[in-house]
Amino acid sequence: MFIYFIKDLREYTSDLKDVEDDWKQAENMLNCILEMVTKSKRVLFMLQQKDIHIRRLIETNDLEWRRRHAELLSQTDDRIAEVRRKAEETVLEIKRQSLIDLQKAISQTEQKSNEILLREREQYQRLKAHKFEEAYALLNRQEDGPEHCWNCGRKAIETCSGCSIARYCGQYCQHRDWDLHQKLCGPDLKRKLNDNSRLYCHSIPKTISLNQQKDESIIRTTENLSIPPTINNDNEKSENGNDQVTIVKTESS
Numbered sequence: 001m002f003i004y005f006i007k008d009l010r011e012y013t014s015d016l017k018d019v020e021d022d023w024k025q026a027e028n029m030l031n032c033i034l035e036m037v038t039k040s041k042r043v044l045f046m047l048q049q050k051d052i053h054i055r056r057l058i059e060t061n062d063l064e065w066r067r068r069h070a071e072l073l074s075q076t077d078d079r080i081a082e083v084r085r086k087a088e089e090t091v092l093e094i095k096r097q098s099l100i101d102l103q104k105a106i107s108q109t110e111q112k113s114n115e116i117l118l119r120e121r122e123q124y125q126r127l128k129a130h131k132f133e134e135a136y137a138l139l140n141r142q143e144d145g146p147e148h149c150w151n152c153g154r155k156a157i158e159t160c161s162g163c164s165i166a167r168y169c170g171q172y173c174q175h176r177d178w179d180l181h182q183k184l185c186g187p188d189l190k191r192k193l194n195d196n197s198r199l200y201c202h203s204i205p206k207t208i209s210l211n212q213q214k215d216e217s218i219i220r221t222t223e224n225l226s227i228p229p230t231i232n233n234d235n236e237k238s239e240n241g242n243d244q245v246t247i248v249k250t251e252s253s
Helices: 002-144 171-181 189-195
Strands: 158-160 231-233
Touching: 158 171
Parallel strands: none
Antiparallel strands: 158 231
8 A cells, every 4th residue: 555655646646747837837927927027018018218319300301391392492483583583674774775776766867857957958949040140140141132042052043931031942951951951940040130139249250162061060949850841932022010021032043
């Protein structure tokens, strides 16, 4: 019986050892689980801290980005306004310079026009004085002496119907002299000559020869020649008293 007891004790002891081993293994497992839980908590805490840090960083970056974006927009608006202002100033400067150049061009054009007008006026006055001098000389010569053709100097047999003053030996001479005579021709030619007689009282009449040539220095005022008035025969007498000259018809040989 003692033997059975010892045997049972041994079995119990062996079973107890097995239980102790099981408990040790369970304890080891629990310790491992606790370590894993502790590490997991630590990792979760670190992740939470990183998440908070990242969120704060994102918020800070977002605020910084918004601030920079606002500054960039403000600077862009300022630059746009500055560019627009400079463009407007440039346009105004160009307009002002254009107006100045235009005024200079207008003043130069007016000055040139005035100079040309003055030269033309002086030229016209010289031409007018020359024509009146020539016409008055011819008129004085015809009133004081025999009647001569205003073109060639031969004996005149016909009178210009426009002024009743100019005398010619025929239509050919009248056509040759018309481009110069048309500037003076008119019913008031004698009155003009009488009114301007003081200007030409000291002038020396020109001697008209048979083959007299016209003065080439006289400037033509018209390019197209107009048709001269018809020629009246010298047997037609003037009915205007002292304002016109009575012409006696002579037969040409």
